[in-house]
Amino acid sequence: MDTLFYIAIAIFVISFLAIVFDVFPKSLVAMTGALLMVLFGVLPFDVALSAVDLETIGLLMGMMLMVDIVSGSGVFSWLSVKLTKLTGGKPWLIFILFALITALGSTFLNNVTVLLIVLPIVLALTRGVGLDVKPFVIATIFYSIIGGALTLIGDPTNVIVGTSVGLGFNDFLFNMWIPISAVSVLVLIFFGIFKWHSLKPISGNLRQLFISHLLIQKIEYKFGRQELSKSFIAKVLLILFAVILGFVFGDFVGLNPTIVALLGAMVLFFMTTKHSSIYESLTKVEWPTLLFFAGLFVMVAGLKEVGALEMIGNTFIELTQGHSFLAMLLVLLWLAGIASMLIDNVPFVTMMVPIVLQIQDTLDPSLPLDQMWWAMALGACLGGCGSPIGSSANVVALGLAEKSGFVITNKEYLKIALPLTLMMLGVCSLYFVVLLS
Amino acid sequence: MGIESEVGTTRLNDMVLMGLKKAIHDFREKGEEDFLQQFYELLEAVKNTSPRIALIIDHFFHIWNVLNEAKQQEHSSSHLYWEKKIVEALKAFAEEAKHERKRMIKAGVSAMSKHDVILIHSISGSVLDTLVEAKRKGKDFEVIVAEQESEKTQQIVELLAKKKISFKVVPEYMLSHVEAEITKVFLGAVTINSEMNVVCDAGSNAIVSEFHLSHKPIFLFISTRKFSLWKARSEHHHYKVKSTKTLSCAPVEFQRLKFSHDRVPLSYYDVIVTEMGRMNAGEIEKIYQKKYKEREAWRKEFFRD
Numbered sequence: 125m126d127t128l129f130y131i132a133i134a135i136f137v138i139s140f141l142a143i144v145f146d147v148f149p150k151s152l153v154a155m156t157g158a159l160l161m162v163l164f165g166v167l168p169f170d171v172a173l174s175a176v177d178l179e180t181i182g183l184l185m186g187m188m189l190m191v192d193i194v195s196g197s198g199v200f201s202w203l204s205v206k207l208t209k210l211t212g213g214k215p216w217l218i219f220i221l222f223a224l225i226t227a228l229g230s231t232f233l234n235n236v237t238v239l240l241i242v243l244p245i246v247l248a249l250t251r252g253v254g255l256d257v258k259p260f261v262i263a264t265i266f267y268s269i270i271g272g273a274l275t276l277i278g279d280p281t282n283v284i285v286g287t288s289v290g291l292g293f294n295d296f297l298f299n300m301w302i303p304i305s306a307v308s309v310l311v312l313i314f315f316g317i318f319k320w321h322s323l324k325p326i327s328g329n330l331r332q333l334f335i336s337h338l339l340i341q342k343i344e345y346k347f348g349r350q351e352l353s354k355s356f357i358a359k360v361l362l363i364l365f366a367v368i369l370g371f372v373f374g375d376f377v378g379l380n381p382t383i384v385a386l387l388g389a390m391v392l393f394f395m396t397t398k399h400s401s402i403y404e405s406l407t408k409v410e411w412p413t414l415l416f417f418a419g420l421f422v423m424v425a426g427l428k429e430v431g432a433l434e435m436i437g438n439t440f441i442e443l444t445q446g447h448s449f450l451a452m453l454l455v456l457l458w459l460a461g462i463a464s465m466l467i468d469n470v471p472f473v474t475m476m477v478p479i480v481l482q483i484q485d486t487l488d489p490s491l492p493l494d495q496m497w498w499a500m501a502l503g504a505c506l507g508g509c510g511s512p513i514g515s516s517a518n519v520v521a522l523g524l525a526e527k528s529g530f531v532i533t534n535k536e537y538l539k540i541a542l543p544l545t546l547m548m549l550g551v552c553s554l555y556f557v558v559l560l561s
Numbered sequence: 562m563g564i565e566s567e568v569g570t571t572r573l574n575d576m577v578l579m580g581l582k583k584a585i586h587d588f589r590e591k592g593e594e595d596f597l598q599q600f601y602e603l604l605e606a607v608k609n610t611s612p613r614i615a616l617i618i619d620h621f622f623h624i625w626n627v628l629n630e631a632k633q634q635e636h637s638s639s640h641l642y643w644e645k646k647i648v649e650a651l652k653a654f655a656e657e658a659k660h661e662r663k664r665m666i667k668a669g670v671s672a673m674s675k676h677d678v679i680l681i682h683s684i685s686g687s688v689l690d691t692l693v694e695a696k697r698k699g700k701d702f703e704v705i706v707a708e709q710e711s712e713k714t715q716q717i718v719e720l721l722a723k724k725k726i727s728f729k730v731v732p733e734y735m736l737s738h739v740e741a742e743i744t745k746v747f748l749g750a751v752t753i754n755s756e757m758n759v760v761c762d763a764g765s766n767a768i769v770s771e772f773h774l775s776h777k778p779i780f781l782f783i784s785t786r787k788f789s790l791w792k793a794r795s796e797h798h799h800y801k802v803k804s805t806k807t808l809s810c811a812p813v814e815f816q817r818l819k820f821s822h823d824r825v826p827l828s829y830y831d832v833i834v835t836e837m838g839r840m841n842a843g844e845i846e847k848i849y850q851k852k853y854k855e856r857e858a859w860r861k862e863f864f865r866d
Contacts, residue, residue, distance in 0.1 A: 212583075212587065213587075327587055327588060327589040328588075328589055329599070330584060330585075330588050330596075330599035330600060330602075330603055331599065331602060331603050331606060333583075333584035333587050333588055334580055334581055334584040334603055335580075336584070337579070337580035337581075337583040337584050337587075338576055338577060338580035340580075341576040341579060341580055342576065345572070345576070351719070351723070
């Protein structure tokens, strides 16, 4: 092994640790790592540029632009207010309806965006009535991640897997719906059994009922007084629906999801010129996240260039040699799950994609090799629920709760989330066992 | 009752009564005593908010009174029976409030002159309704909104824009620059207490003081039902929000204090617009004392507070 090999490993490991421990902004670290790879000659500049997966970046950018316009239409706030009214202040109904809207919203939108809309209302409703907010906050986090895991565009790790390997929107939907439905039910049962005291009806407590109805009215007044433009909402819903159709049927006509997302955003800008501005929306695009992705792609390409990924892949094959394909899937699922609990799952998945591709080359092609992607995607997404730093959704939601005066300590979070996450990974394992048997 | 500063007392009262109606509808009591006990506990909680909101407390007292009278007269204790009694009481309040509001708006509109430039500040349903009615009647006036917390100012701005009322916004600490063009100041309030202080939105004190000194007529819009008919608490009951901030440009930490309400002497206001018409501070004090005595007698008869 030559010097470049060690340089590439050193750049990647130091950057990876700096990202994991939040020493500096992630995008800064990733971009610096990428530049160092070029500066030290690990990668020629043109190779580094071509390593940036513009398909992933384009899909994320398209969705971010669309989310900005859709949020601006007020349609989600309106929907949340309607749901609030529908709950009538009943804790179990608040739990179920908001879990549902969070999961559904997260299948198509960034889950942090969904949390920013839904969680303040959930917090206001539950906190005001004097309920324990913990189960509500934690369940909202879980359902935002679970919902995101269902689709190609629901979670950045899925975007990376899908666009890197060429798996489409329908591939995700068809392969993920069973395990995702199973874990959704599991979470519902878990909270229903272990946190029933926070969800049980309050119909015997006049004070709680009164505050609950008062808060519903306040929420209705606060969010409902916003004047909504019917034509704006109609256009937004129309394009959103067309984009979803594009994702679903694009696979059959060879229409790339990135093209669908970017086209959807552009058409939406043209159709809503009165209400939206591309200049404003471009400022809302999470450029640091996109630069973070770009930097990561270059760093991983650097590792590949010096043969480090091949080495890791070979080690993985050696470790799993002699074991069944199922065992390999389960190792992948749990490895991704545990890694996601501890570190940012985006760099992990970015690094793992070429490794898994390399492993697949060594396996019998008659095996259902695509299952490896689903195992990794499930592990990477769901594992993020397991710790307070497991995903950006957790960090944002716990931060929002703290801002509202409700501190959920790491210990409190782990007490509920860790066993539940392990159970979810257990259910996914069972799914693969049944599938392959 | 932090909601009050966001929506105004009158709207909060509407919300409270609607919330109570729905809560009673959903409530499943374990018998008559349980219901009355829980209602009494709710009343105690409502009585002890900070600041105490007289309008709401009075409504709860009235309902308590209705419930007790009904309990003595009838022997039915079904949930539907209590609900019916309360809904009847709530309907009566709503009807009464509607008429009062109409009278107050009429008194307010009649105080407006041609080419008036009216300064407003807090979210006051009575003030805003008066302006809307004046516009509807074709009165020629302009509004200056004293800008305060963005959320509150935004609510006012949204309403004025919706009703096509001509307005401009000036930060509340820059009002001296537009002082000359302002002809009247319209303000709302939470209550008037026994010390003849007006409890109102934070920032009102500075505005009233400034315009009192410059002899601009200051109008206070308040229903006599909002009077706090009990002895004012001696302690400073308004909440404070403390926060420590670190400026990004320089590592300076400091405390930022915020207050929910101001107390302004009633005598600083020139005209008090009520459902009984336009009055001065002296007349209001007389009405207050009369109501206070009536309330004391009533309280002795019915309540344990």
